[in-house]
Amino acid sequence: MSTDHNARVVDQFSQQAEGYRQLTSSLPSDRSAALRAQIGAGPEDRLLELCCGPGSLALDFAPTVRHVTGLDLTAAMLEQARIHQAQRGVDNVEWVLGDACEMPFDDGQFSIVLCSAAFHHLVDPARVFGQMVRVCSGGGRIVVRDVTPSPDKSERYDATEKLRDPSHTHALSVDELRALGSQWPLDEISLQTTPTTHLGFDAILATSFPQQCSREDLHALLRADALSGEDRLGFKAAVIDGELKVSYPMSTAIWTKRQGGMTKEA
Numbered sequence: 001m002s003t004d005h006n007a008r009v010v011d012q013f014s015q016q017a018e019g020y021r022q023l024t025s026s027l028p029s030d031r032s033a034a035l036r037a038q039i040g041a042g043p044e045d046r047l048l049e050l051c052c053g054p055g056s057l058a059l060d061f062a063p064t065v066r067h068v069t070g071l072d073l074t075a076a077m078l079e080q081a082r083i084h085q086a087q088r089g090v091d092n093v094e095w096v097l098g099d100a101c102e103m104p105f106d107d108g109q110f111s112i113v114l115c116s117a118a119f120h121h122l123v124d125p126a127r128v129f130g131q132m133v134r135v136c137s138g139g140g141r142i143v144v145r146d147v148t149p150s151p152d153k154s155e156r157y158d159a160t161e162k163l164r165d166p167s168h169t170h171a172l173s174v175d176e177l178r179a180l181g182s183q184w185p186l187d188e189i190s191l192q193t194t195p196t197t198h199l200g201f202d203a204i205l206a207t208s209f210p211q212q213c214s215r216e217d218l219h220a221l222l223r224a225d226a227l228s229g230e231d232r233l234g235f236k237a238a239v240i241d242g243e244l245k246v247s248y249p250m251s252t253a254i255w256t257k258r259q260g261g262m263t264k265e266a
């Protein structure tokens, strides 16, 4: 656990909380319908979403499963999740304030353990992944969805994201994501990479709180990359109908935990 880094996360996401909820709740709802089908979520499942933010994904799953727990480090995000929950009218959900590095849950407590759009904020993703394996039951599913820039763009991608959001650490490549699961008694069900649709960069900047440069500087940086046509930064930046847009390289990895399996494999 890094106290300094956790403070950066809480600082950033306390500022982002309301705007982030509005942004994610306006995304198409089938973003989780497809995921629910892929995971095979059903009425007996107990689901944990770590780093749940304003809870949009957790709440999408709630009507399908028996119980949902959302864990996040940022109290302001969980406040937004409660507002969101009241709007959705679901009651099989609880929100827990805590650190994904030290999850306050029993071994095997959940049959689906999910983390979306957050591994790139972690100082020690391997440790958090180990915690996910610990709290998942045998036969359960572990899901990590996150941005996965190509290795040749990784350094520039991370540097750009750190400028936009100082709580960014490192976005794993597809190979690094896959390697997370390789040391545990898990079987990979699928690993799919599907870039997001192009999103307006100014809307993203509106919910960003850069410290080392201005929003205008970031807009200029991405615009120059778009106009170069080279995608040096890894966001597929493009000016479409006069608007600067970016696309995030998202991957979703799903593993199942072997029955009785917990020990790390050599």
Ligand SMILES: C[S@@+](CC[C@H](N)C(=O)[O-])C[C@H]1O[C@@H](n2cnc3c(N)ncnc32)[C@H](O)[C@@H]1O
Binding pocket: 009, 010, 013, 024, 050, 051, 052, 053, 054, 055, 056, 057, 071, 072, 073, 074, 077, 098, 099, 100, 101, 115, 116, 117, 118, 121, 122
């Ligand atoms: C980009 S948001 C993603 C929210 C949500 N999972 C989604 O897909 O919309 C990242 C979230 O991770 C949380 N977070 C970052 N590091 C964390 C940690 N170590 N433990 C728990 N939550 C953390 C932040 O507070 C923030 O709410």
